[in-house]
Amino acid sequence: MSKYNAKKVEYKGIVFDSKVECEYYQYLESNMNGTNYDHIEIQPKFELQPKFGKQRPITYIADFSLWKEGKLVEVIDV
Numbered sequence: 576m577s578k579y580n581a582k583k584v585e586y587k588g589i590v591f592d593s594k595v596e597c598e599y600y601q602y603l604e605s606n607m608n609g610t611n612y613d614h615i616e617i618q619p620k621f622e623l624q625p626k627f628g629k630q631r632p633i634t635y636i637a638d639f640s641l642w643k644e645g646k647l648v649e650v651i652d653v
Contacts, residue, residue: 589617596638596653603639603651612641612648619650 581593591597603615619640624633639651 592638593653599651599653600639603641609643612643614642616640616642621650 579593581595584591584594584597586597586600589600591600600615600617603612607613607615617639618636621635621637622632623635626632637650638653640647641649641651
């Protein structure tokens with residue numbers, strides 16, 4: 576269980592942090608026809624601020640990012 580009492584769910588060999596996240600992935604997968612996006616990235620990591628001095632970098636991990644022709648289209652957090 577996570578801090579939000581969500582149980583991990585497995586779908587197609589991918590482990591999701593919650594049932595809602597898994598269902599949203601299935602929704603994205605069913606709507607992936609190439610017109611809006613052609614690739615779904617799961618839990619992409621973005622560096623918001625690089626490390627400096629003794630400070631660690633500030634990063635953000637989203638639930639999904641949608642890509643079309645190698646360009647980032649949308650970042651989604653469920």
